[in-house]
Amino acid sequence: MKNTVTIKDVAKKAGVSISTVSRVINNSKPVTDEIKKKVLDVIEETGYVPNPLARSLVTKKSQLIGVVVPEVSDSFVNEILNGIEEIARMYNYDILLSNTYSDKNEEMRSINLLRAKQIEGMVMISWDLAKEHIDYIENCGIPTTYISKTARDYDVPTVSVNNEKATYDMTNHLISQGHKKIAFVMTSAGDTRLEKERLDGYKSALAENGIEFNEELVRYGGVDYNSGYESTKDILEKGIVPDAVFVTGDEAAVGAMNAVFDKGFSVPNDISVAGFNDVKIARMYRPKLTTVHQPLYDMGAVAIRMVIKMINGEEIEEKKVELPHRIEERESVIKK
Amino acid sequence: MKNTVTIKDVAKKAGVSISTVSRVINNSKPVTDEIKKKVLDVIEETGYVPNPLARSLVTKKSQLIGVVVPEVSDSFVNEILNGIEEIARMYNYDILLSNTYSDKNEEMRSINLLRAKQIEGMVMISWDLAKEHIDYIENCGIPTTYISKTARDYDVPTVSVNNEKATYDMTNHLISQGHKKIAFVMTSAGDTRLEKERLDGYKSALAENGIEFNEELVRYGGVDYNSGYESTKDILEKGIVPDAVFVTGDEAAVGAMNAVFDKGFSVPNDISVAGFNDVKIARMYRPKLTTVHQPLYDMGAVAIRMVIKMINGEEIEEKKVELPHRIEERESVIKK
DNA sequence: GTGAAAGCGCTAACAT
C-alpha cells in the first residue's frame, strides 16, 4: 500500500548497483548520462522516494528542526511561527513543534523529546527561559536561536528588536502627543535584562522631557489579555487616572482598553492606550491600536536562518540580531 | 558532543548483549530483575537515549503525525492545534507541522513531504479540500482525520459540530430576540455540503418563524477579517440595513462589526452581530461577540485520537464525529 | 565511472 519501493528495487529494475542509484539521487558522484537517465526513468516510473530515516541514520542529518513555543495560540508566537515555517520549508527542513504552556518541566521535556528525535537545530521561543535550560541546550550542542525575553542576557544567538529604543520611542511619542501621566504596564515579571531595558527606555524618555518617574504608574504582569486588564483596572481603582497607558504587548493592551471602558472611561478620548508587537488583533480592534510594530514574521525567518547556518557550520557574524521596529500610529492614541 | 552513546556502549558497559538492553528499554521480553537493574543503572549513568531513527527504520513506526493547516496564525486553526499537540504528546507522538496558505499546490507538496518523513498518520485541516487530495491521501493509506468544510462530503473520518443545527440555533436565537431582517455572511464560497447545511439551517429557522428568505441578505466570502468586513460593507452600501448580521466565523464577524461602525451604525444598538467558532477574539473584542461556541480544543483532541486509533489498527466506531455546540450569549446581540 | 561491502543503531527472529 504505502511507498514500499526501495533503492534496491530501483537498482534491480535499472540493472545497476544501489551505489549508482544513490549517486544519481544525491548527485554525489559523476554518473554516465545514459545510465543516469535510465535510473531517473525507473525512479519516475516506480514513484520511488528515498527513505529519509535510513538516510538520516547514516548521515546523521534528520532535516528536522525543533521549535518549542509557549503556546501556538498566542498571536505573537504564531506570527513568528509563520516565518519559521516558510523559511524552513525553503531549505527543506521540517518543523517539529512543541508546546510548553510556559511550564518549566514541559519545557525540559520538550527539549529532550526533540533531541531524541534527532533534530539538527532548534528555535526556542519562551517568555521566561531559565538559565539552566539555556545551559542544558548549549551543552547538548544543539544549534539554537532564542526568541525570549530572558535569553538576551546570555551569550547565545537571539533575535529581537531594540527594546529599550522601542520603548523609548513609544514613550516619547506619547509625550509628544501631550501625555504626561503615562502608566506603564509591562508584560513580564522577572528581573530580566529585557525588563530593565524597557523600563530604562520608558524612564529616559520621561527624564528627557522633564517628567518625573512615578513608581505607582508601573505594573508587572503576563503577556495575556487578562494581565493587561487586571493591571490597568488596578491602576484605575487606585484612583489614578493616567493620560495614557503603555502596555508592552497587544493582547494585554486590548485588555487594558477594556479595563478603561469598564471603568467608564473612553479610549482614546479620556485615556490613550498604546501596545507593543503589532499582532493581528491590533488592526482588528476598535479603536485600532497604536503600537510598536515588530517584524514578527521576519524575526521567525531570521531565527531559523541562523539555525540553519549554524547547522551548516557557518559562522554567525552577529549573535544578537536586532530587527527594526517602528511606531504604528493608529486610533488608540490621540493628542491630549 | 551530542548523544553519541549507543545501545552497544550500554551493552558493553553492563556486560550483557545488546538484545538484553533492547529488551529492558522496550520491556519486550522478561529480563532478570538483577540484570535489568544493572542495565538501567548504566543507562542512567551514561544518559543513553535510544535513537528513534534506527528504531523506526526497523519497526516502521516513526511516532510522527503530520498536521497540515492552512495557516498557524488563524485562531480557529491554532486553538485546534493546541488540542492536537497536547494529546499527541500524551501518546508519545510528535507533530510535524505544515502550512499550506490554502494553496492547492502547497497542500499536495505538504502531503508528500510529510509522507516522505514516514508519518504514521495525519490530521488535515483545510478550508476547502479538493476531492483529489482526499483520494490521494486515502490512496496512500495514511490514516487521516479531516477537519475541513469540504471533507464532510466524503466517506472519510471527520470531526466537526452539527453545522446545520448550530446555524439553525443561532438564527433562531436572533429571531427570538426580535430580529427579522437577518443578513447571513458565510465564510465559504464553494458549493460544499457544509455550506448547504448552514444555509439550510438558516433557511429553516427563517421558515419556521414565517420569515421570508431573501437572497439579497446572504453573502459568500472567506474566513478572514477582511471578507467579513467587505461583505457587510457591501450589504450596507446596497442600502440594506438589517436587524442583525450573522457571520459564520468570528474574525469575519469582527470585520462585520467594524463595517457596521464605519457605516455609522452601532453594534448592538442599531444592528446586532453574531459569530461562529468562539475563538479568543470573541471574548476580547468590545462589544463581546455573541457566537456559536465550538469546542475547538476538543475537536483537535478528538481528531488526533482518531488518527492514533487508526494507526493502532483499531476500529473507528463513528467516522463522522459531531461535537456539541452552544450559543454563547454575550454583548453583540440584543433584543430589538 | 561503477560495484561490493561495511556499517549507521536498532529490533526481532532464531538459537541456546
Added chain:
DNA sequence: ATGTTAGCGCTTTCAC
C-alpha cells in the same frame, strides 16, 4: 532468560 545474527534502507569508502 540471554546471546547471536540478520536485516531495516541508505551512504560511503574502497577496490576495480
